Amino acid sequence: MDAHLLHSSQLENNSKRDCSACPIRHNAICSRCQPDELNALDQMKTYRMFEKGEAITHIGENMAYVGSLVSGVAAISKSLEDGRKQILGILLPSDFVGRPGHPVSTYDVVAETPVEMCRFPIASFEKLLNQSPALGPRLLEKTFDELDTAREWMLLLGRKTAREKLATFLHMLAIKMTRLHAMPIVADIQLELPLTRKVLSDYLGLTMETVSRQLSRLSKDGIISIKGQRQITIHDMSALLAETSDERSG
Amino acid sequence: MDAHLLHSSQLENNSKRDCSACPIRHNAICSRCQPDELNALDQMKTYRMFEKGEAITHIGENMAYVGSLVSGVAAISKSLEDGRKQILGILLPSDFVGRPGHPVSTYDVVAETPVEMCRFPIASFEKLLNQSPALGPRLLEKTFDELDTAREWMLLLGRKTAREKLATFLHMLAIKMTRLHAMPIVADIQLELPLTRKVLSDYLGLTMETVSRQLSRLSKDGIISIKGQRQITIHDMSALLAETSDERSG
DNA sequence: CGTGGGTTTGACTCAAGTCAACCGACGTGG
């Protein structure tokens, strides 16, 4: 804890990582920026680490920063008064956090693994947003993408069975992984589950136990197999797709 | 009702309604436009009526237009292969339809009442979007608002009970109505349900029967009363809020 | 090798879905 915090503050102090070497350079909010805009962002950026389980922001907080996730995984969530929790989105590297113009956060955002963020003071960012011709359109595009993802999930949460939810999640994860690693879609895709059963259940609107049971059933049915608690192999992508009940799969 | 339809089809033929007299002028995508931009929009706009039940767009369609809803109510939805349907959002006057830059629709959008739209050819609109300093930020703001709404609904769909869902819907509707009509929040708020039980069930991720039962129960519990099938009176807003289980209500 | 967090599995419960009958308002046509 202390060691880690020390590490973060080191990063915070010395780091002026070169944007051109940035791993999320071509996908993040800055991806369309010309050298002059990139330079302006470079001036105002600072890096910050969040450890696993740490809150990046929480409901009602007045955010001083917006920014991009550089590495790690974070979850956006909301809860009911008795603690029932729903994960509203998973943030991956290059995803944007914060809403320019609305500094008060409407969500909890928590690091699910160690997370590194590239942050901009919200006021400075808003100012640049009003001038830059590249920043606004990119943010709009990213926001539309998030809206599409959220609505896809609404269909899952409102209308899919537990088995369909798991199948959809695994299928989506497999597609993301193969795209990311530019792998061919073949038989026996190997996945490393980045989430615990509990987190997964909060993402799918289920309980831990139901997630566990449905994974077992998919395994018994030969569609996937499970090694340990995090290694999943998909044997039959088209069978998995069929289990999602999505329109396009029929 | 008939008068309204007549009025609208007249509009379709002759219409070049003056933007300054437009009922959604101060809320729609154009709300921040200066006279010159407004003029450009005015040049490219056409009005179109959709009758109740008619598709405004459907999944996979290549949209020729984007635009604003001027009057009526429409529903955005997605379905599974066996017909299970989830409503992803309700469109009210001043709401925007379409995604500039992505002409292929990812949703079904259906008129739930007679709907009037103010439409812009998508290519022309995109061009203007790149030049106008007012259009982009407003669209971004509207998209963020929709994202917030969608995520609020994800919590409802994933984690709330049937009773909580109904309470949340009624509470939200009451807030909207009182805001819209600038009414004080007092006891006995009268609502006219704009949706059938079936549509409501597709919005809340329930069946028609469950919606009906929960409304009856809320009525028996004295929180609301139901006159006919569309007139609902809320007797106790704070009791209703308590039934939502939302964080802020506790 | 113990200890503990994450996970699996079983037995039971219950909220919501399914299936079906019925109700009541409305519009149409004999």
Next chain:
DNA sequence: CCACGTCGGTTGACTTGAGTCAAACCCACG
């Protein structure tokens, strides 16, 4: 003017999928 059909809504009886509670399990780690 009444009979009829339709459509949306309500209610009841029954079923079921997912939740709850609890015990056992399995590595991973110190």
